[in-house]
Amino acid sequence: MASATVPLLDDDTIPFGEEDEMRDPSTAAQKYTHPYVTFFHLFFRGASIIIYMFCGWFSDSFITSFVFVVLFLSADFWTVKNISGRLLVGLRWWNYVDDDGKSHWVFESKNSPSYQSRINKHEQRIFWLGLILCPLFWGLFFLLALFGLKFKWLLLVMIAIALNAANLYGYIKCNYGAGKDLNSAATDFVKTQFFKNAVDMMTKPSGAPPPTNVRPTGVV
Secondary structure: OEEEOOOOOOOOOOOOOOOHHHOOHHHOOOOOOOHHHHHHHHHHHHHHHHHHHHHHHHOOOHHHHHHHHHHHHHHHHHHHHHHHHHHHOOEEEEEEEOOOOOEEEEEEEOOOHHHHOOOOHHHHHHHHHHHHHHHHHHHHHHHHHHHOOOHHHHHHHHHHHHHHHHHHHHHHHHHHOOOOOHHHHHHHHHHHHHHHHHHHHHHOOOOOOOOOOOOOOOOO
C-alpha cells in the first residue's frame, strides 16, 4: 500500500481547490459561505448519535434501529469524505487501484495562501469540531456497551467508530502530510487547536463598539 500527495487520475469534476472561484462573489462576506454543506456535515453524524441513544423510545426492533443508524453513518461518511472536507477546509483524501493491482492512497491539501485566505474560519472550526467530537461519543458508547454486555449494540458502535475514524485519520493525514506519523500529527493538531483557541480568547475584544453610521429607516 502506497501514499501519494497529488492526484494521479483525471476526472471531469471541478478542479480541486477551485470551487470558491466559481461561487458568486456576493456571498464572500457571509458568515457561512457554505451553509448547507455545514449543516449536513453535522446533521448526518448528529442524527446517527441521536437515533442510537433514543431508538428504544420508538421501536423495540434492533434490526430497525441498526438499519437507520447505519444509513445515517454511511451518508455521513460519504458527505464528509467527498463534499464537506473539500469545500470547508480544502482537504481531500481518496484511494485507487492502478493497473498492477496496487492500492494507492492520495492525501491532498490546498495550502496556497490565496486559497487559505478564502476559507471561512467559522466553517473550518465547525468541520474540525464535528470530526473530532463525534468519534469521542462513539468511544463512550463502546465502553458502555462493552461493560453493559450489550454485544449486539457493540457491533453497531464498532461500525460507527470505523467510519468516523477513517475520515478523521484521512483528514489529519491531509492536514499534516501523508508521510508524517499519525501520533505526532495528532499531537501537533491538538496543540495547534488549543493554542489558536487560547489566542482567540485572549485577543477577542470584550464588546464590539456600537455603529456610528446608523441612520433611522422610518420602518417600524
